[in-house]
Amino acid sequence: MPDLLFELFSEEIPARMQRQASEDLKRLVTNALVEAGVTYEGAQAYATPRRLALHVVGLPARQPDTREERKGPRVGSPDGAIQGFLKSAGLTSLDQAKIESDPKKGEFYVAVIEKPGRPVLDLLAEILPATIRAFPWPKSMRWGAASTSSASLRWVRPLRAIVATFGAETEEPETVPFAVDGIAAGNITYGHRFMAPDSIRVKRFEDYVAKLEAAKVVLDPARRKEIIRQDARNLAFAQGLEVVEDEGLLDEVAGLVEWPVVLMGRFEEAFLDVPGEVIRATIRANQKCFVLRGPDGRLASRFLLVSNIEAKDGGATIIAGNERVIRARLSDAKFFWETDKKVWREDTGFARLERFRNVTFHEKLGSQWDRIERIRALAKELCAVTKADPEKVDLAARICKLDLQTEVVGEFPEVQGLMGRIYAGLAGLDPSVAAACEEHYKPVGPGDSVPKDPVSVTVALADKLDTLVGFWAIDEKPTGSKDPYALRRAALGVIRLLVENGVDFHLYESLCLPLARLAYQRRDHSDLFKMLAAEVGVPQSLKVGLLLPEAGEVVILDLVEFIFDRLKVLLRDQQLRHDALDAVRLSGEDWDNPNRLTIMSKTLGRFLETEDGKSLLAGFKRAANILRAEEKKDGEGAFEAAADPALCREPSEKALLEALSKAGEAAGIALDKADFEAAMRAMAALRGPVDAFFEAVLVNAEDPAIRRNRLALLATLRRVTRQVADFSRIAG
Amino acid sequence: MTALTHGPEALRPDRSFQGLILTLQRFWAEKGCVILQPYDMEVGAGTFHPATTLRALGPRPWNAAYVQPSRRPKDGRYGENPNRFQHYYQFQVILKPSPPNLQELYLESLYAIGIDPALHDLRFVEDDWESPTLGAWGLGWECWCDGMEVSQFTYFQQVAGQECAPVAGELTYGLERLAMYLQGVDNGFELNFNGLEGEAKVTYGDVFRQAEEEYSRHNFEYANTEKLFRNFAEAEAECRALLAAGEPGEGQRHRQVLPAYDQCIKASHAFNLLDARGVISVTERQSYILRVRELAKACGAAWVKTEAGGAA
Structure with missing residues (x-):
């Protein structure tokens, strides 16, 4: 049975889009085939930086014939109805229709429409160009002289050539006859951009893969990944080191090369003063290189790069060039690190917190300063339930966002929190306070650990509750798949902090006060806040047990229900029956106490x-x-x-x-x-x-x-x- | 003056900064580009040159290359950082419509300056380019040589708020970085500028270090912010006034785009200085960027009503 080989050869496709694109290619083509009644035995798609390829195995040469019976009007119907029927069924006279009868309707015409199946080659000549034109790239572009017209082809980057061959193993395959924007499908592709740039004539998938391999192109991304993984491990092993595995980076670099060659470079030991996570972030984000660690678990002064060529000097020039860039990057990182340390050493009174007054947290929720003040006030109250030291909690709440002002975090946002902990530690702050700078963000996902230190627990709760109350009050709740402020995560975090630490806590009561405080702080910025502030008064006089006017109560009750929905999802994910939560929630004063309710429902x-x-x-x-x-x-x-x-x-x-x-x-x-x-x-x-x-x-x-x-x-x-x-x- | 009699050796792209520039100019001239000179105003990047911003618009073919001194006041480091300057050079190529072999032409230009593809790892790494101040975006890559970004490669999709039809290809070479790589030096100030040795040698630092020091002081400490706020407002008003004055009557073309666009450039530079001086808050920042973008868009809209912009 015939196979299809389809390749779209283009200028470099972004690494992050390749996997989805190959899946889309397979889905679009095979769906269109199935739609046309054509079955196939199997299909597999591949991607490299310069090509998407699809192999569909076991197609028939012809589409199956179809036979459709279409019911028409009753015998003796007015001429208009008869003519309409003939036209829609493609008949020229009633002689071509048969007459059937049923007891209700009497005698009526039936047209039998028989369609002979078309050659699959012809179908492909329609399906393939339509797939190209409708391809769902996340971002696409126009190019070249054709782009004068707005109807010109859009592709992720300029599309350069198309291979489309169709035929059985035993015969010379045919080229699928079509063209898109002047690019005719053929049987010519190209090898590696630098090592084998010449054109290659291909027949079928088998010789295509082999010829590409000979032209220094590994078609299958999974194979490129394995080559990189193995070569990296071997190079590391030879030096007595271990690769710091990084699946995301591996995926990305496999999408940046057609012919992976792993090389090892080094940098000066002196850079190892900089925290390992910062070195890793620098080398990963900017250079897409892997870092290594020694037997002691510490970062080694080596890195692994993945090049796209077998260089004629064995890679010496490439290594030297990469080392030079990494040295410059690490110099920057070290400079940032030293600058930050100096600031933390000198400004021990945290006067720089003032700068947060000019940093907007959210247009409707005020500045980062406003937010920190709210977190402080809430954290202070929470100490009663978390049994944390209020002084440590207050300091932690004040400085937990301070690393956002550091040069290192400005450059590498992914080390936020961690840097706060490191700098606070270096500044000689209490270890619990330092830990809270990192841990108050936790848990960041379902798999992340939950802090245990009461100081961290308190600040983490305050941070998340403030976020939730704030966005609830301005009606920015998650909808469907959209949750731009990660509020589901925050709600789940609140639950896990309480449950996994066994903290008994009444959500409703504890959320009224933060809302009142927020309303007072932002009373000039929304009608709800203005109204609440007017009714509940100044924050100093606010006490737990505060009664909110109805508009505020609605907000809090809705939020409490949202949090309990997350609890239900959590219990379900733990294979626990979630109806148990509904059963225990109705019975008693603990209706808004996640810890107690979790124990009870379990x-x-x-x-x-x-x-x-x-x-x-x-x-x-x-x-x-x-x-x-x-x-x-x-x-x-x-x-x-x-x-x-x-x-x-x-x-x-x-x-x-x-x-x-x-x-x-x-x-x-x-x-x-x-x-x-x-x-x-x-x-x-x-x-x-x-x-x-x-x-x-x-x-x-x-x-x-x-x-x-x-x-x-x-x-x-x-x-x-x-x-x-x-x-x-x-x-x- | 005996040293100045040195031969072409001094102009090799891996021997001198000026040799690199001359090689690139010759290369692109041979490919049919007009070789322009830098625009005579303070701009943040080569893209601001009207030869790119405005000429990228409209249906007429346009192929040009030029060096553009670029100012980024915030990047000043008082001459202490070997890689970061508040004034640096970009080599800019603009080809409209983008030719089908633009990638190959670009790679050829690298070979011309001595980068051997059998020795070096050359890569096109995704980078979507956007200039919020110019109301422009495009898709393309950072071009890497052995892990170092040496150029920016963009297929313009929109510039000054106008769809590009046809699309232009833009290449931007970071000259200092490229020269450092070719010459094998780690400190930009140590770049050999003229390719001579001994007493006759002039380095990049000889030419620019003092300027980096003085301008860093200026950008961060001395620039008169009141004056700059005023300059911004005046440039903005002038840009709008000129655009209004040049507005075409029935069947005519716009008559004041280039002078108006100069005012847009002035406003942008005043904003960059104010930003470096740290007197613009985060929220204000957005609104300033938006104001410059509105000027750029108004100029783009006017440009397509001129002869060079393709108006009938």
């Missing part, structure tokens, strides 16, 4: 996995269903009176009444002690009596007093369990 989740749990849940559901039905007759709340022991005829009724009273008491005591396990054990003790009750007793007894008493028992069961969880929220 305990409940575990309980529901046990036989006792499953059975009790079934009993509860049964009780709730009966109650619901009977309450419809007798009215809401009809059975809430205490059950009368005297009316308990059966032993199982008495036993249930006793068990309920015991369980209720035990659960109450356990909950007061926040011992949710014990509360759950108390519930578990109900399983037997509930089962026995349903086994032995008909709830709707003939005697109305007995019936009412039995229903009262079930209502008690509902009340008692609800102390711990609302089982009606549990699915199944």
